[in-house]
Amino acid sequence: MTNPVLSGLIATVVASLCLATNATAAGKGPEKEQLKLGFIKLTDMAPLAIAYEKGYFEDEGLYVTLEPQANWKVVLDRVITGELDGAHMLAGQPLGASVGIGTKADVVTGFSMDLNGNAITVSNEVWALMKSGLATDEKGLPKHPIPATALKPALEKFKASGKSFKMAMVFPVSTHNYELRYWLAAGGISPGFYSPSDVTGQTRADILISVTPPPQMPATLEAGTINGYSVGEPWNQQAIFKGVGVPVITDYEIWKNNPEKVFGVTKAFADKNPRTHIALIKALTRAAIWLDDKNGANRKEAAQILSRPEYVGADYRVIANSMTGTFEYGRGDRRALPDFNVFFKYHANYPFYSDAIWYLTQMRRWGQIPDGKPDAWYLETAKKVYRPEVFVEAAKELVAEKKANAADFDFTSDGFRAPTKEFIDGVEYDGRKPNAYIEKLALGLKGQQKIESGNVVGK
């Protein structure tokens, strides 16, 4: 440990020197070399761990310390206060912060960390009630994807015995929340509405959804506080190993190749340190390439690294279960799911405006955005937060340095993915027409609808 006074002094001297030499240094090295990045113990933090372990950060002249955080709220708050320079974040967090859901702040992202990687797990008790009603294949195993309608017997049983059915997700603006709600709504079960007077999102809910930090999910399920949860890996596979629950559906089946975590920094940081931001994204992109390289041949090593206590820290076999191309639904029911964790393929790292807009449509659908907004507002908000130009710049530099192939990137994209119908309910999503999309969805607020004293009003 070095003397903090001394290092503070040195840093001041260096900072003043930098000011003097700024003109010559611009466009070369990163403005800030010593960085602290936060993460949550989930397998999709892998690009950060790999970029560190493989020396990609150091190759860019960055000295990065990775620090696990207690929960998503802490991650966002510490990035905003500057205790962390950047962090592994939920895609909805920078957007939610920009719109002002919960905390209001300017957080931006130039790097989408992965696709898919989440699942929904129910307790053994609920699974026993669901199981009998499920369609089975020739081997007698349940057919996937399992629709949320399968939950109905359990819901009725709970209702009859006067208990409420509770599920957990990781954060109000998390992917997991929207995926869980999408799945339930597609099965005709109301996940409940948010409103300015109900920030818990339980108005008119058939299932009460609340927040639990990811690593505590299995323990909370085991304690019986919740009956199911929606979370990233390894916490679904952990439920199987601990024998406390059964994963019923992955997000890959709810929305094929959905965007998931992002690497978020404050707008102030991005504006002040553009070279550092690009350098970080270059290192992360190289890590993403490594993770998907050679058809996943590096995944075993990645799972080894992630199982260390300073990263995810769960046992290797638990992490490897979902990282190496398979997913275990129910004990022994292991199925091939090669795209469960995508870190680089399918332009996973490009921060598409259309991805941002999908999250915004879900925030509107469930009342986190209480009033209807025009289509232009959606694009404007997405552009405030998502910075494809930073990613493109980083990718171009990597190609020029021969650290990546130009063919793997789409340098001509206008920021929208092609419209897709690959959702569990088959509704087509086109990021250019958010309001038309909201109209097509089964449940949720549409047009100018609002929640007033517990009822949906307006149209």
Added chain:
Amino acid sequence: MSSASSVKTVELPASIEAAPQPPSRPASAPAASGPRFPRVNSAIDATIRALSFVGLGFLKPIVAITRGEDPRAHMRQLWLDLGAPVLAIAAFLLVWSQVSQGIQTSLGTIPGPAAVWEQTKALWADHLVQREKAVAFYERQEKRNAGKLAEDPAADMTIRKYTGKPTYIDQIFTSLKTVFAGFLLATLLAVPIGILCGASKTFNAMFNPLIQLFKPVSPLAWLPIVTMIVSAVYVTADPMFDKSFINSAVTVTLCSLWPTVINTAVGVGSIDRDLLNVARVLRLSRTTQLTKLVLPSALPYIFTGMRLSLGVGWMVLIAAEMLAQNPGLGKFVWDEFQNGSSESLSRIMVAVFTIGIIGFLLDRVMLALQNAFTYGPTR
């Protein structure tokens, strides 16, 4: 430990003005028989004093027995001081290893002593591995800096600190640093307040309700408030301390302040009236009264208070670190709990024992200091 329990701690629930109980020196072991070899004996006496001074009083009977004094009485003392505790620890380990196998958690059975020892070694090995990595890190950095310098002689040559994870040993030191920072701050605040309360009835009446109000507040309640205030007030471009460090240290201060305040007040309040009368006759100035009379006679109380404060601070620190994410032992426990791997429980147990042992050692150090500053008829 007889020496530990013989020191009276002064805790006053309702008022600071209750009758004081002066801290007594540890009762000495059975009286020594007549001196046969005066010089040797005086050396042995000095050893005994030194032993009890640093809190190793249980070794006294051994010294006495080697001297051939009243073996029966000393054997009994030895049994009480050393035999019984060791037996209890052995019994504890036995019960632990038996019971632990019977409890099945979702992370496997509760680890027994062997598994915990295994993890203790693993944590140490990990520390050594990290140190090697740090060396490699600095070598790489040197190389890179040399390359940068060759390219651009005016390049920024700051040596960056090792970026790897803090090891268990690092985390212990972070915790110690944090608790001492908080404790120091608490002492600096508490002693003057305590002196004011002890010296003036008005001050006492003013502070007493506040002290009683804040004393029972848990660190968990303080921390969110401290966090918000620190992040609002402590805004610098280049912070010297991590915010998480300040949050934990300030929380420790707020929780460990009270025993020192109360004990100091009692110490100052219970000064011998005769001494004050003498001072009045001699027309000593206020400052002289304070430094020559009040402080020396209150010191034993102040140290008793500080010893209690440090104990509270250490206990509170772990909770504060868990919440503030200050990279110390508390964060270690929290991270391992989150990991949920098959080794997590054993590692948490290692932390439990580390916390206990360090807490015990801190108490011994304070006891030694307390003895060193106790002046009085027994010294």
